[in-house]
Amino acid sequence: MGMQAFLDIFDIYLLEAVINGILLGGVLALLALGLNLIFGVIDVTWICYAELVMIGMYAMYFMVQYYGVGYFIAAPFTILLVAALGALLHYLVIAPLLTAPPINQLLATGGVLFVLQSFATVAFGIDFRNLGIRLPVLAFGDMNFSYARLLSFLAALVGMVAVYLFMTRTFTGTAIRAIAQDRQIMALMGVDTKRIYLITSALGGALAGLAACLLVLQYDVHPFVGLSFGPITFLICVLGGLGNFIGGFIASFLFAEIISLGGLFSDLEWGYVLAFAFFIVMMFIRPAGLLARRR
Amino acid sequence: MLELRGVNAGYGTFQALFDVNLDVKAGEAVGVIGPNGAGKTTLMRVISGLIRPSRGSIKMEGVDVVATPAHKIVSLGIAHVPENRRLFPQLTVDDNLKMGAFMKEARGHYAERLDVVFDLFPRLKERRHQMAGTMSGGEQQMCAIGRALMSSPKLLLLDEPSAGLAPVVVQQVFELVKRIRASGLTVLIVEQNVQQVLKVVDRAYLIEAGTIRASGTSSEMLASDTVKEAYLGV
Numbered sequence: 001m002g003m004q005a006f007l008d009i010f011d012i013y014l015l016e017a018v019i020n021g022i023l024l025g026g027v028l029a030l031l032a033l034g035l036n037l038i039f040g041v042i043d044v045t046w047i048c049y050a051e052l053v054m055i056g057m058y059a060m061y062f063m064v065q066y067y068g069v070g071y072f073i074a075a076p077f078t079i080l081l082v083a084a085l086g087a088l089l090h091y092l093v094i095a096p097l098l099t100a101p102p103i104n105q106l107l108a109t110g111g112v113l114f115v116l117q118s119f120a121t122v123a124f125g126i127d128f129r130n131l132g133i134r135l136p137v138l139a140f141g142d143m144n145f146s147y148a149r150l151l152s153f154l155a156a157l158v159g160m161v162a163v164y165l166f167m168t169r170t171f172t173g174t175a176i177r178a179i180a181q182d183r184q185i186m187a188l189m190g191v192d193t194k195r196i197y198l199i200t201s202a203l204g205g206a207l208a209g210l211a212a213c214l215l216v217l218q219y220d221v222h223p224f225v226g227l228s229f230g231p232i233t234f235l236i237c238v239l240g241g242l243g244n245f246i247g248g249f250i251a252s253f254l255f256a257e258i259i260s261l262g263g264l265f266s267d268l269e270w271g272y273v274l275a276f277a278f279f280i281v282m283m284f285i286r287p288a289g290l291l292a293r294r295r
Numbered sequence: 296m297l298e299l300r301g302v303n304a305g306y307g308t309f310q311a312l313f314d315v316n317l318d319v320k321a322g323e324a325v326g327v328i329g330p331n332g333a334g335k336t337t338l339m340r341v342i343s344g345l346i347r348p349s350r351g352s353i354k355m356e357g358v359d360v361v362a363t364p365a366h367k368i369v370s371l372g373i374a375h376v377p378e379n380r381r382l383f384p385q386l387t388v389d390d391n392l393k394m395g396a397f398m399k400e401a402r403g404h405y406a407e408r409l410d411v412v413f414d415l416f417p418r419l420k421e422r423r424h425q426m427a428g429t430m431s432g433g434e435q436q437m438c439a440i441g442r443a444l445m446s447s448p449k450l451l452l453l454d455e456p457s458a459g460l461a462p463v464v465v466q467q468v469f470e471l472v473k474r475i476r477a478s479g480l481t482v483l484i485v486e487q488n489v490q491q492v493l494k495v496v497d498r499a500y501l502i503e504a505g506t507i508r509a510s511g512t513s514s515e516m517l518a519s520d521t522v523k524e525a526y527l528g529v
Contacts, residue, residue, distance in 0.1 A: 171393065171396075171397050171402060174386070174390050174393050174394060174397075175394065175397060177383075177386060177390070178383045178386060178390070178394050181383045181384060181385055181386065182381055182383060184345070185345070185377055185381045186366070187343075187344060187345060187365035187366045187368070187369075188343055188345070188369060188374075188375045188377065189366075189369070189394045189395060189397045189398075189442075190366050190367070190369040190370060190397050190398030190401075190446065191366055191394075191397055192364075192366045193366075
């Protein structure tokens with residue numbers, strides 16, 4: 001093979017990997033937004049965030065595969081279900097620990113992680129299940145893109161824009177941003193902080209639910225599927241600066257590109273290794289995150 | 296309008312107010328003066344519900360404030376401009392004002408109130424898209440007062456509006472208080488700047504170590520030996 005021919009092929013693969021990275025970044029950004037929202041507003045880290053996604057994926061699986069509900073009808077129900085789970089998580093676990101030391105909150109949500117994993121194992125078994133929907137592959141010149149990834153990217157983008165509009169245009173959204181800056185004086189504004197926390201938790205849950213609807217198109221669901229997204233979402237949030245929405249957004253695409261381009265040179269697993277190595281190096285250079293949150 | 300009877304309040308085991316009786320009538324401007332740590336801020340906080348009294352009663356137009364949940368007190372018509380302004384520094388001026396109109400009753404009048412506040416503070420209109428934390432102290436004080444006015448209050452609680460401001464700006468703030476009074480709003484104002492505050496209020500209370508030591512009209516207070524010696528330096 002001549003050098004020129006090698007470069008031609010390489011370029012197309014490179015472009016394909018870059019675009020696939022962007023598509024992956026959209027879904028990661030959606031997950032990061034949910035986790036950042038909870039951290040930024042309530043100052044609590046939901047270690048069990050990806051397990052909420054797992055429950056949502058099971059909900060999609062059972063509705064679509066078992067009861068024959070259409071995908072687009074099942075999706076809103078899943079989003080509502082996981083939103084309710086988020087609110088319940090806040091009400092039962094976080095609210096009583098709101099003034100407790102952070103380590104207790106971490107341990108409590110960590111406990112919920114194991115409860116949800118064990119519950120799924122007992123209730124659904126350890127089989128890998130999927131929707132059985134095989135979406136076509138789009139050929140674009142010499143490049144191939146998965147339709148599922150494209151759909152996920154667009155839906156994630158719509159979800160994020162919806163959250164942005166809610167946060168900037170409504171009274172409740174403005175209160176959610178305000179409460180992160182000064183929770184003590186919210187009563188003077190006539191704001192019931194308990195109610196705002198519940199709404200924020202439901203919103204975080206809804207984002208996990210939307211992510212579940214999208215991820216179930218590409219991945220099999222099993223009780224430990226949360227481990228595939230949880231740690232990486234957490235690293236993205238830390239890299240972007242915990243609670244910093246824009247930092248999380250940028251870090252999502254940075255991570256996704258490293259994974260995608262790293263995978264180009266060998267296996268996809270190596271992409272993850274590179275991404276984690278990048279994270280460790282960045283933590284030495286910018287320990288407070290790419291865009292450090294002023295506190 | 297506002298009536299405090301035998302109010303005790305504090306933080307944990309520390310008691311900051313002892314048996315406080317205080318009245319504010321509709322249309323009045325009343326001042327509360329006294330040294331640092333006398334309980335002036337605690338008095339404001341207990342009226343707006345940020346802390347709850349351990350004893351005594353607080354009534355706003357006959358409604359029991361103590362029995363009202365803290366976030367519903369603003370609906371009774373009490374707006375509190377807290378000490379150090381406490382704006383949301385990383386929200387725009389617009390968003391800060393929007394928070395002032397959060398309660399259900401105020402949302403319907405949001406646009407009108409915004410006009411009223413921008414009328415009173417044209418500077419805020421110029422800065423409406425700026426982050427509140429990046430403005431000067433005087434502008435931030437305008438924003439804090441504007442935020443409180445967004446709820447169409449009947450009673451405005453002002454806690455040390457002149458603190459930390461340059462002398463020229465202090466003058467402007469007291470001018471503002473006069474204008475707010477002229478608009479018919481009832482005002483309860485806490486100040487260390489005794490000479491200035493006595494010029495804008497009708498009556499004042501002197502509070503020391505959590506207890507009301509004296510009260511009277513502005514001219515009585517100005518003439519009082521206790522006030523003169525301790526606070527006016529004459």
